[in-house]
Amino acid sequence: MTTTATIDSQKLSERLGSATPPRVLDVRTPGEFETAHIAGAYNVPLDLLREHRDEIIKHLDDEVVLVCRSGQRAAQAEESLRDAGLxxxxxxxxxxxxxxxxxxxxxxxxxxxxxxxxxxxxxGSIVLTSILGSAIAPQLKWVAAAVGGGLTFAALANTCAMGMLLSKLPYNRGATCDAPTIVAQLVGSSAIQRAG
Incomplete structure:
Protein backbone atom coordinates (compact mmCIF):
# COMPACT_ATOMS: atom_id res chain seq x y z
CA MET A 1 0.00 0.00 0.00
CA THR A 2 1.39 3.40 -0.99
CA THR A 3 1.24 6.39 1.31
CA THR A 4 -0.36 9.61 0.21
CA ALA A 5 2.15 12.29 -0.71
CA THR A 6 0.99 15.72 0.39
CA ILE A 7 2.42 19.17 -0.16
CA ASP A 8 1.57 22.15 2.02
CA SER A 9 0.51 25.54 0.70
CA GLN A 10 3.83 27.26 1.39
CA LYS A 11 5.83 24.57 -0.44
CA LEU A 12 3.41 24.58 -3.39
CA SER A 13 3.67 28.36 -3.65
CA GLU A 14 7.47 28.06 -3.75
CA ARG A 15 7.32 25.27 -6.35
CA LEU A 16 4.91 27.28 -8.54
CA GLY A 17 7.50 30.07 -8.65
CA SER A 18 10.31 27.71 -9.68
CA ALA A 19 11.73 27.04 -13.15
CA THR A 20 9.89 23.70 -13.27
CA PRO A 21 6.54 24.22 -11.59
CA PRO A 22 4.24 21.26 -11.00
CA ARG A 23 1.05 20.78 -12.99
CA VAL A 24 -1.88 21.73 -10.70
CA LEU A 25 -5.10 19.82 -11.38
CA ASP A 26 -8.18 21.06 -9.53
CA VAL A 27 -10.66 18.19 -9.29
CA ARG A 28 -13.62 20.21 -8.01
CA THR A 29 -16.70 20.93 -10.11
CA PRO A 30 -16.41 23.64 -12.78
CA GLY A 31 -18.69 25.84 -10.67
CA GLU A 32 -16.45 25.51 -7.62
CA PHE A 33 -13.36 26.08 -9.77
CA GLU A 34 -14.88 29.22 -11.26
CA THR A 35 -15.60 30.57 -7.77
CA ALA A 36 -11.93 30.44 -6.70
CA HIS A 37 -8.87 28.60 -7.97
CA ILE A 38 -5.10 28.74 -7.91
CA ALA A 39 -3.70 30.69 -10.86
CA GLY A 40 -2.54 28.33 -13.60
CA ALA A 41 -4.53 25.35 -12.30
CA TYR A 42 -6.42 23.12 -14.72
CA ASN A 43 -9.99 22.15 -13.91
CA VAL A 44 -10.31 18.38 -14.27
CA PRO A 45 -13.45 17.42 -12.30
CA LEU A 46 -13.14 14.12 -10.45
CA ASP A 47 -15.87 12.36 -12.44
CA LEU A 48 -14.29 13.45 -15.74
CA LEU A 49 -10.81 12.42 -14.53
CA ARG A 50 -12.09 8.95 -13.65
CA GLU A 51 -13.89 8.56 -16.98
CA HIS A 52 -11.03 9.82 -19.18
CA ARG A 53 -8.05 9.01 -16.95
CA ASP A 54 -6.04 7.10 -19.56
CA GLU A 55 -6.41 9.87 -22.14
CA ILE A 56 -5.54 12.63 -19.63
CA ILE A 57 -2.60 10.80 -18.06
CA LYS A 58 -0.78 10.71 -21.43
CA HIS A 59 -0.28 14.47 -21.02
CA LEU A 60 0.85 14.45 -17.37
CA ASP A 61 4.54 13.69 -17.62
CA ASP A 62 5.45 16.32 -15.01
CA GLU A 63 4.93 16.50 -11.27
CA VAL A 64 1.20 16.79 -10.53
CA VAL A 65 -0.46 18.43 -7.53
CA LEU A 66 -4.14 17.67 -7.00
CA VAL A 67 -6.43 20.23 -5.40
CA CYS A 68 -10.01 20.10 -4.17
CA ARG A 69 -11.87 21.87 -1.37
CA SER A 70 -10.26 20.07 1.57
CA GLY A 71 -8.40 17.04 0.18
CA GLN A 72 -11.02 14.28 0.03
CA ARG A 73 -11.73 14.35 -3.73
CA ALA A 74 -8.04 14.94 -4.44
CA ALA A 75 -7.25 11.72 -2.54
CA GLN A 76 -9.68 9.81 -4.77
CA ALA A 77 -8.09 11.37 -7.87
CA GLU A 78 -4.62 10.48 -6.59
CA GLU A 79 -5.61 6.86 -6.15
CA SER A 80 -6.98 6.75 -9.69
CA LEU A 81 -3.83 8.32 -11.19
CA ARG A 82 -1.48 6.09 -9.19
CA ASP A 83 -3.48 3.01 -10.28
CA ALA A 84 -2.84 4.16 -13.87
CA GLY A 85 0.90 4.32 -13.23
CA LEU A 86 1.50 8.03 -12.56
CA GLY A 124 -30.45 18.36 6.08
CA SER A 125 -33.55 19.65 4.27
CA ILE A 126 -34.68 16.14 3.35
CA VAL A 127 -34.19 14.86 6.91
CA LEU A 128 -35.92 17.88 8.49
CA THR A 129 -38.85 17.74 6.07
CA SER A 130 -39.21 13.97 6.53
CA ILE A 131 -39.19 14.18 10.33
CA LEU A 132 -41.69 17.05 10.40
CA GLY A 133 -43.85 15.31 7.80
CA SER A 134 -43.78 12.06 9.79
CA ALA A 135 -46.20 13.68 12.27
CA ILE A 136 -48.82 13.41 9.53
CA ALA A 137 -47.45 10.43 7.56
CA PRO A 138 -45.37 8.25 9.95
CA GLN A 139 -43.74 6.34 7.08
CA LEU A 140 -41.77 9.47 6.12
CA LYS A 141 -39.37 8.71 8.98
CA TRP A 142 -37.90 6.06 6.67
CA VAL A 143 -36.88 8.74 4.18
CA ALA A 144 -34.85 10.41 6.95
CA ALA A 145 -33.38 7.01 7.86
CA ALA A 146 -32.41 6.38 4.22
CA VAL A 147 -30.61 9.74 4.00
CA GLY A 148 -28.83 9.03 7.30
CA GLY A 149 -27.82 5.59 6.01
CA GLY A 150 -26.58 7.13 2.76
CA LEU A 151 -24.46 9.67 4.63
CA THR A 152 -23.03 6.93 6.85
CA PHE A 153 -22.12 4.86 3.78
CA ALA A 154 -20.62 7.95 2.12
CA ALA A 155 -18.34 8.47 5.11
CA LEU A 156 -17.27 4.82 5.27
CA ALA A 157 -16.72 4.50 1.50
CA ASN A 158 -15.19 7.99 1.16
CA THR A 159 -17.55 8.76 -1.69
CA CYS A 160 -20.81 10.67 -1.93
CA ALA A 161 -23.60 9.74 -4.32
CA MET A 162 -25.53 12.90 -3.46
CA GLY A 163 -22.45 15.01 -4.18
CA MET A 164 -21.95 13.26 -7.52
CA LEU A 165 -25.58 13.95 -8.46
CA LEU A 166 -25.41 17.59 -7.37
CA SER A 167 -22.18 18.08 -9.34
CA LYS A 168 -24.13 17.39 -12.53
CA LEU A 169 -26.60 20.25 -11.97
CA PRO A 170 -26.21 23.24 -14.33
CA TYR A 171 -25.41 25.42 -11.29
CA ASN A 172 -22.27 23.35 -10.68
CA ARG A 173 -21.22 22.86 -14.28
CA GLY A 174 -20.06 26.45 -14.79
CA ALA A 175 -17.97 26.91 -17.90
CA THR A 176 -17.66 24.10 -20.44
CA CYS A 177 -15.42 21.40 -19.07
CA ASP A 178 -15.01 18.29 -21.20
CA ALA A 179 -12.21 15.82 -21.92
CA PRO A 180 -11.18 17.19 -25.37
CA THR A 181 -10.96 20.75 -23.98
CA ILE A 182 -8.89 19.64 -20.98
CA VAL A 183 -6.54 17.53 -23.11
CA ALA A 184 -6.07 20.47 -25.52
CA GLN A 185 -5.17 22.74 -22.57
CA LEU A 186 -2.70 20.19 -21.20
CA VAL A 187 -1.08 19.68 -24.62
CA GLY A 188 -0.87 23.44 -25.18
CA SER A 189 0.78 24.08 -21.81
CA SER A 190 3.28 21.25 -22.38
CA ALA A 191 4.34 22.82 -25.67
CA ILE A 192 4.75 26.23 -24.01
CA GLN A 193 6.83 24.73 -21.16
CA ARG A 194 9.11 22.90 -23.62
CA ALA A 195 9.60 26.06 -25.68
CA GLY A 196 10.33 28.15 -22.56
Missing part, protein backbone atom coordinates in the same frame (compact mmCIF):
# COMPACT_ATOMS: atom_id res chain seq x y z
CA UNK A 87 4.06 8.18 -9.75
CA UNK A 88 4.84 11.84 -9.09
CA UNK A 89 1.46 12.88 -7.67
CA UNK A 90 0.86 15.04 -4.61
CA UNK A 91 -2.23 16.36 -2.83
CA UNK A 92 -2.44 19.93 -1.60
CA UNK A 93 -2.74 19.42 2.15
CA UNK A 94 -6.03 20.98 3.28
CA UNK A 95 -7.03 21.85 -0.28
CA UNK A 96 -8.07 25.28 -1.51
CA UNK A 97 -9.39 26.06 1.99
CA UNK A 98 -5.87 25.76 3.47
CA UNK A 99 -4.37 27.65 0.49
CA UNK A 100 -6.67 30.63 1.05
CA UNK A 101 -6.31 30.45 4.86
CA UNK A 102 -2.54 30.71 4.44
CA UNK A 103 -3.09 33.98 2.56
CA UNK A 104 -2.18 32.83 -0.94
CA UNK A 105 -3.96 34.44 -3.88
CA UNK A 106 -6.71 32.81 -5.90
CA UNK A 107 -8.42 33.81 -9.12
CA UNK A 108 -12.06 34.63 -8.34
CA UNK A 109 -15.13 34.41 -10.54
CA UNK A 110 -18.84 33.95 -9.99
CA UNK A 111 -19.44 33.00 -6.35
CA UNK A 112 -21.21 29.67 -5.73
CA UNK A 113 -21.66 27.38 -2.76
CA UNK A 114 -19.10 24.59 -2.65
CA UNK A 115 -20.34 21.05 -3.20
CA UNK A 116 -19.96 19.94 0.43
CA UNK A 117 -22.16 22.83 1.60
CA UNK A 118 -24.77 21.92 -1.02
CA UNK A 119 -24.80 18.30 0.20
CA UNK A 120 -25.33 19.47 3.80
CA UNK A 121 -28.22 21.71 2.69
CA UNK A 122 -29.97 19.03 0.63
CA UNK A 123 -29.45 16.19 3.12
Missing amino acids: ANVHILDGGIVAWESAGFAVNRGTQRWDLERQVRLVA
Whole structure:
Protein backbone atom coordinates (compact mmCIF):
# COMPACT_ATOMS: atom_id res chain seq x y z
CA MET A 1 0.00 0.00 0.00
CA THR A 2 1.39 3.40 -0.99
CA THR A 3 1.24 6.39 1.31
CA THR A 4 -0.36 9.61 0.21
CA ALA A 5 2.15 12.29 -0.71
CA THR A 6 0.99 15.72 0.39
CA ILE A 7 2.42 19.17 -0.16
CA ASP A 8 1.57 22.15 2.02
CA SER A 9 0.51 25.54 0.70
CA GLN A 10 3.83 27.26 1.39
CA LYS A 11 5.83 24.57 -0.44
CA LEU A 12 3.41 24.58 -3.39
CA SER A 13 3.67 28.36 -3.65
CA GLU A 14 7.47 28.06 -3.75
CA ARG A 15 7.32 25.27 -6.35
CA LEU A 16 4.91 27.28 -8.54
CA GLY A 17 7.50 30.07 -8.65
CA SER A 18 10.31 27.71 -9.68
CA ALA A 19 11.73 27.04 -13.15
CA THR A 20 9.89 23.70 -13.27
CA PRO A 21 6.54 24.22 -11.59
CA PRO A 22 4.24 21.26 -11.00
CA ARG A 23 1.05 20.78 -12.99
CA VAL A 24 -1.88 21.73 -10.70
CA LEU A 25 -5.10 19.82 -11.38
CA ASP A 26 -8.18 21.06 -9.53
CA VAL A 27 -10.66 18.19 -9.29
CA ARG A 28 -13.62 20.21 -8.01
CA THR A 29 -16.70 20.93 -10.11
CA PRO A 30 -16.41 23.64 -12.78
CA GLY A 31 -18.69 25.84 -10.67
CA GLU A 32 -16.45 25.51 -7.62
CA PHE A 33 -13.36 26.08 -9.77
CA GLU A 34 -14.88 29.22 -11.26
CA THR A 35 -15.60 30.57 -7.77
CA ALA A 36 -11.93 30.44 -6.70
CA HIS A 37 -8.87 28.60 -7.97
CA ILE A 38 -5.10 28.74 -7.91
CA ALA A 39 -3.70 30.69 -10.86
CA GLY A 40 -2.54 28.33 -13.60
CA ALA A 41 -4.53 25.35 -12.30
CA TYR A 42 -6.42 23.12 -14.72
CA ASN A 43 -9.99 22.15 -13.91
CA VAL A 44 -10.31 18.38 -14.27
CA PRO A 45 -13.45 17.42 -12.30
CA LEU A 46 -13.14 14.12 -10.45
CA ASP A 47 -15.87 12.36 -12.44
CA LEU A 48 -14.29 13.45 -15.74
CA LEU A 49 -10.81 12.42 -14.53
CA ARG A 50 -12.09 8.95 -13.65
CA GLU A 51 -13.89 8.56 -16.98
CA HIS A 52 -11.03 9.82 -19.18
CA ARG A 53 -8.05 9.01 -16.95
CA ASP A 54 -6.04 7.10 -19.56
CA GLU A 55 -6.41 9.87 -22.14
CA ILE A 56 -5.54 12.63 -19.63
CA ILE A 57 -2.60 10.80 -18.06
CA LYS A 58 -0.78 10.71 -21.43
CA HIS A 59 -0.28 14.47 -21.02
CA LEU A 60 0.85 14.45 -17.37
CA ASP A 61 4.54 13.69 -17.62
CA ASP A 62 5.45 16.32 -15.01
CA GLU A 63 4.93 16.50 -11.27
CA VAL A 64 1.20 16.79 -10.53
CA VAL A 65 -0.46 18.43 -7.53
CA LEU A 66 -4.14 17.67 -7.00
CA VAL A 67 -6.43 20.23 -5.40
CA CYS A 68 -10.01 20.10 -4.17
CA ARG A 69 -11.87 21.87 -1.37
CA SER A 70 -10.26 20.07 1.57
CA GLY A 71 -8.40 17.04 0.18
CA GLN A 72 -11.02 14.28 0.03
CA ARG A 73 -11.73 14.35 -3.73
CA ALA A 74 -8.04 14.94 -4.44
CA ALA A 75 -7.25 11.72 -2.54
CA GLN A 76 -9.68 9.81 -4.77
CA ALA A 77 -8.09 11.37 -7.87
CA GLU A 78 -4.62 10.48 -6.59
CA GLU A 79 -5.61 6.86 -6.15
CA SER A 80 -6.98 6.75 -9.69
CA LEU A 81 -3.83 8.32 -11.19
CA ARG A 82 -1.48 6.09 -9.19
CA ASP A 83 -3.48 3.01 -10.28
CA ALA A 84 -2.84 4.16 -13.87
CA GLY A 85 0.90 4.32 -13.23
CA LEU A 86 1.50 8.03 -12.56
CA ALA A 87 4.06 8.18 -9.75
CA ASN A 88 4.84 11.84 -9.09
CA VAL A 89 1.46 12.88 -7.67
CA HIS A 90 0.86 15.04 -4.61
CA ILE A 91 -2.23 16.36 -2.83
CA LEU A 92 -2.44 19.93 -1.60
CA ASP A 93 -2.74 19.42 2.15
CA GLY A 94 -6.03 20.98 3.28
CA GLY A 95 -7.03 21.85 -0.28
CA ILE A 96 -8.07 25.28 -1.51
CA VAL A 97 -9.39 26.06 1.99
CA ALA A 98 -5.87 25.76 3.47
CA TRP A 99 -4.37 27.65 0.49
CA GLU A 100 -6.67 30.63 1.05
CA SER A 101 -6.31 30.45 4.86
CA ALA A 102 -2.54 30.71 4.44
CA GLY A 103 -3.09 33.98 2.56
CA PHE A 104 -2.18 32.83 -0.94
CA ALA A 105 -3.96 34.44 -3.88
CA VAL A 106 -6.71 32.81 -5.90
CA ASN A 107 -8.42 33.81 -9.12
CA ARG A 108 -12.06 34.63 -8.34
CA GLY A 109 -15.13 34.41 -10.54
CA THR A 110 -18.84 33.95 -9.99
CA GLN A 111 -19.44 33.00 -6.35
CA ARG A 112 -21.21 29.67 -5.73
CA TRP A 113 -21.66 27.38 -2.76
CA ASP A 114 -19.10 24.59 -2.65
CA LEU A 115 -20.34 21.05 -3.20
CA GLU A 116 -19.96 19.94 0.43
CA ARG A 117 -22.16 22.83 1.60
CA GLN A 118 -24.77 21.92 -1.02
CA VAL A 119 -24.80 18.30 0.20
CA ARG A 120 -25.33 19.47 3.80
CA LEU A 121 -28.22 21.71 2.69
CA VAL A 122 -29.97 19.03 0.63
CA ALA A 123 -29.45 16.19 3.12
CA GLY A 124 -30.45 18.36 6.08
CA SER A 125 -33.55 19.65 4.27
CA ILE A 126 -34.68 16.14 3.35
CA VAL A 127 -34.19 14.86 6.91
CA LEU A 128 -35.92 17.88 8.49
CA THR A 129 -38.85 17.74 6.07
CA SER A 130 -39.21 13.97 6.53
CA ILE A 131 -39.19 14.18 10.33
CA LEU A 132 -41.69 17.05 10.40
CA GLY A 133 -43.85 15.31 7.80
CA SER A 134 -43.78 12.06 9.79
CA ALA A 135 -46.20 13.68 12.27
CA ILE A 136 -48.82 13.41 9.53
CA ALA A 137 -47.45 10.43 7.56
CA PRO A 138 -45.37 8.25 9.95
CA GLN A 139 -43.74 6.34 7.08
CA LEU A 140 -41.77 9.47 6.12
CA LYS A 141 -39.37 8.71 8.98
CA TRP A 142 -37.90 6.06 6.67
CA VAL A 143 -36.88 8.74 4.18
CA ALA A 144 -34.85 10.41 6.95
CA ALA A 145 -33.38 7.01 7.86
CA ALA A 146 -32.41 6.38 4.22
CA VAL A 147 -30.61 9.74 4.00
CA GLY A 148 -28.83 9.03 7.30
CA GLY A 149 -27.82 5.59 6.01
CA GLY A 150 -26.58 7.13 2.76
CA LEU A 151 -24.46 9.67 4.63
CA THR A 152 -23.03 6.93 6.85
CA PHE A 153 -22.12 4.86 3.78
CA ALA A 154 -20.62 7.95 2.12
CA ALA A 155 -18.34 8.47 5.11
CA LEU A 156 -17.27 4.82 5.27
CA ALA A 157 -16.72 4.50 1.50
CA ASN A 158 -15.19 7.99 1.16
CA THR A 159 -17.55 8.76 -1.69
CA CYS A 160 -20.81 10.67 -1.93
CA ALA A 161 -23.60 9.74 -4.32
CA MET A 162 -25.53 12.90 -3.46
CA GLY A 163 -22.45 15.01 -4.18
CA MET A 164 -21.95 13.26 -7.52
CA LEU A 165 -25.58 13.95 -8.46
CA LEU A 166 -25.41 17.59 -7.37
CA SER A 167 -22.18 18.08 -9.34
CA LYS A 168 -24.13 17.39 -12.53
CA LEU A 169 -26.60 20.25 -11.97
CA PRO A 170 -26.21 23.24 -14.33
CA TYR A 171 -25.41 25.42 -11.29
CA ASN A 172 -22.27 23.35 -10.68
CA ARG A 173 -21.22 22.86 -14.28
CA GLY A 174 -20.06 26.45 -14.79
CA ALA A 175 -17.97 26.91 -17.90
CA THR A 176 -17.66 24.10 -20.44
CA CYS A 177 -15.42 21.40 -19.07
CA ASP A 178 -15.01 18.29 -21.20
CA ALA A 179 -12.21 15.82 -21.92
CA PRO A 180 -11.18 17.19 -25.37
CA THR A 181 -10.96 20.75 -23.98
CA ILE A 182 -8.89 19.64 -20.98
CA VAL A 183 -6.54 17.53 -23.11
CA ALA A 184 -6.07 20.47 -25.52
CA GLN A 185 -5.17 22.74 -22.57
CA LEU A 186 -2.70 20.19 -21.20
CA VAL A 187 -1.08 19.68 -24.62
CA GLY A 188 -0.87 23.44 -25.18
CA SER A 189 0.78 24.08 -21.81
CA SER A 190 3.28 21.25 -22.38
CA ALA A 191 4.34 22.82 -25.67
CA ILE A 192 4.75 26.23 -24.01
CA GLN A 193 6.83 24.73 -21.16
CA ARG A 194 9.11 22.90 -23.62
CA ALA A 195 9.60 26.06 -25.68
CA GLY A 196 10.33 28.15 -22.56
